[in-house]
Amino acid sequence: MTSILIADDDALVRAGLRAILAAEVDLTVTGEVADGTEVLPAALRQRPDVVLMDVRMPRMDGIQATRLLLEKFDDPPKVLVVTTFANDEYVYQALQAGAAGFLLKRARPEQITEAVRVVARGDSLLFPAAVRRLAAAYGPPDGPAGSGLTAREAEVLTLMAEGLSNAEIAARMVLGVETVKSHVGSILAKLGVRDRTQAVVVAYRSGFVPL
Template sequence: MTLRIVIADDHAMFRSGFRAVLDAQPDMECVADVGDGYSAVEAVTALDPDLAVLDVRMPKLDGLAAARELMSSGRRDLKIVLLTTFGTDDYVRSALASGVSGFVLKSLPPEELVTAIRVAARGDTYLDPSITSRLAPRLADALAPAVPDRDRAPGLDRLTAREREVFLLMATGFSNTEIGEQLYVGEQTVKTHVSRVLAKLGLRDRVHAVRFGHHHGLIEPHDTSGL
């Protein structure tokens, strides 16, 4: 099945480059690329794509407003990923509150942007690793139990020693590239470990990994020790 995508970004060079990346994927097709929020809403309405990638800052109608309009139009199957150059807390809060499926920085490598789209398309939420890392300390107080019990964390005993290392780094907010540098392994190996960790722990995505780690007292803010 081919994933049909609409791109909206007011930077023509970024837009065309990103379109080329998506069209190069065997299971993706960019059905339209536009330069403002109003045009994005019109394109989605006319073409009924599976997913829309919207820049936060656009003329006429910004990405957040366009996302809210599309989400309120009854298009329940539409997935939306927001792009931005600046991942400010206000943007993140507004994006997550609007119910979008992804929030990523444009500085991510192309392969990570594609990953974000795949995660969103399957119904999960993708939050840029750098944002996850910044929010992790603030999530700790809200998510940590009164009496952490590491032994009762469901699925933890199924992880290998290396998978525990990967989980700790992932839940602390490290990207795949950074995890590879920390553990001296290739990025593809990291991706394999991340997939296995999420599957064994029954987690949907990296955001849920952060919640899981803090809820069960497995990690502390800025903690880089072993589990």
């Protein structure tokens, strides 16, 4: 069972998300908060697997709330940003802060539930075209990245940037899933990032994967 905390300042949005998630036998909503300042206390009490995080909230936005979760938890919940606009600079900042992916508020119910499942199992929810646009619009170039990667790791990172899951990368490269996981772990360590999403952002910002 995947437990979920909803953080959004719009009561109607919270009610809609709760109704969608409650209809699934493998998902449960443990609580709702209306501002980023309430996210950390609620997460410490409830220990959710996933936080559905609005990026624009009045007193503390979802970016800072995401950073706090990553600072205060040894094993933080996965953060799935819920946004109105895919090209919002706040979305890009949230991905840099450690969010596992983002989802549009107008997404269909089945897209929302699948997104929660994707991030809960440790995959990132990335839309390659959208991340490229965000990196091009809001991300000043980083220094070179990827120079220390092996040829196999570089290929894995390129496929990660295409939005492929570990299982999909394994099938494309004719490798075992555990082997891919090992490569991903090595990539994260070499790039100095904590998750797949940040690795992909670095890949785009550095020019390792062309924008």
